[in-house]
Amino acid sequence: MKFVDSHIHLCDVAYKKYYDMIFQLINNSNIECFCMSENLETSVETILLRQRCLGNPDMIHSFVGIHPQFARQKSDYEVFEDFFGSHSKLITGIGEIGLDPTYFDLHGCSYMNTQKWIFEQMLNLAEKNNKPISIHSRRSVDQILEILPSFRIKRAVFHWYDGSKKNLRKINDHGFFASFGPYLLYNIDKQNLFKECNPSFVLLETDGPVSYKNCFQDVFTTPSLIITLVYFISTLLRISFEEATRMIVANSSRFISY
Numbered sequence: 001m002k003f004v005d006s007h008i009h010l011c012d013v014a015y016k017k018y019y020d021m022i023f024q025l026i027n028n029s030n031i032e033c034f035c036m037s038e039n040l041e042t043s044v045e046t047i048l049l050r051q052r053c054l055g056n057p058d059m060i061h062s063f064v065g066i067h068p069q070f071a072r073q074k075s076d077y078e079v080f081e082d083f084f085g086s087h088s089k090l091i092t093g094i095g096e097i098g099l100d101p102t103y104f105d106l107h108g109c110s111y112m113n114t115q116k117w118i119f120e121q122m123l124n125l126a127e128k129n130n131k132p133i134s135i136h137s138r139r140s141v142d143q144i145l146e147i148l149p150s151f152r153i154k155r156a157v158f159h160w161y162d163g164s165k166k167n168l169r170k171i172n173d174h175g176f177f178a179s180f181g182p183y184l185l186y187n188i189d190k191q192n193l194f195k196e197c198n199p200s201f202v203l204l205e206t207d208g209p210v211s212y213k214n215c216f217q218d219v220f221t222t223p224s225l226i227i228t229l230v231y232f233i234s235t236l237l238r239i240s241f242e243e244a245t246r247m248i249v250a251n252s253s254r255f256i257s258y
C-alpha cells in the first residue's frame with residue numbers, strides 16, 4: 001500500500017533534528033512526499049533531500065519556488081531562474097507559489113505588485129518546462145483564477161483550499177486539483193467544502209510542520225498523518241479505506257506525471 005503527502009515542508013528547521021526518524025517513517029510506511037520550498041535556499045535543500053532518502057529517492061519529489069511571503073524583490077527571481085535552469089531534471093514541480101494579501105513588509109507595506117510579478121514568472125517557468133504547480137491562494141483565489149487561464153498550465157493544485165464552493169467548481173472545471181489537510185477531521189465547514197470537490201481532483205496534504213488542534217492537540221506533524229486522513233475521507237465518501245488509498249495515489253500521480 002502506498003500513500004502520498006502532496007504538500008509538506010520537510011526542509012523546515014523543525015524537521016532537521018528528526019530526519020533519521022522521518023525518513024525511516026517515509027520508507028517503512030511507503031509515504032511519497034511532495035516537498036515544498038519557500039525561497040532559493042529551501043529550493044536547494046529540497047533537491048538535496050532526495051539524496052537523504054538513500055533507500056528510495058523516489059519517495060521524495062522536489063518542488064521549488066518562491067513563496068508569496070518571500071516574493072519581495074524582483075532580483076531574487078533572476079538567481080532562482082538560473083538555479084532552476086541548471087537543476088530542471090531533478091525538479092518535479094514548482095511550489096509553493098501564489099499570492100497572499102495578508103503579508104506585509106517591515107514597514108507595513110503590502111508588496112502585492114512584486115508578489116504578482118514573481119508569481120507570473122513562476123507560471124511562465126511551469127508553462128515552458130511543463131511542470132505541475134502547488135498554489136498558495138489565501139484570500140486570493142479569485143485573482144489567481146483570473147491569472148491562471150492566460151498560461152498553458154495543465155497541472156495545478158490549490159493547496160489547503162479554503163475558497164468558495166463556486167470557485168472550487170471552477171477549479172475542477174479547469175481540470176485543477178484542490179488539496180485538503182488534517183483539519184478535515186474536526187471542521188464541519190471544511191468537510192462540506194471537501195464534499196463539493198470532484199473526488200478525481202482531490203489531493204491530501206499535511207502541510208507539515210504546521211500542527212493541528214482539536215483531536216490532534218498540536219501533536220508534531222509527520223507524513224504519517226496522511227494515513228489517518230485517507231481513512232477519514234473514506235468515511236466522508238462512503239468508500240473503503242483501500243479505495244480511498246488507491247484514489248489518492250492515482251490522483252497524485254496524475255498531478256505529477258507527464
Ligand SMILES: [Zn+2]
Pocket residue numbers: 007009036096207
Ligand atoms: Zn505550505
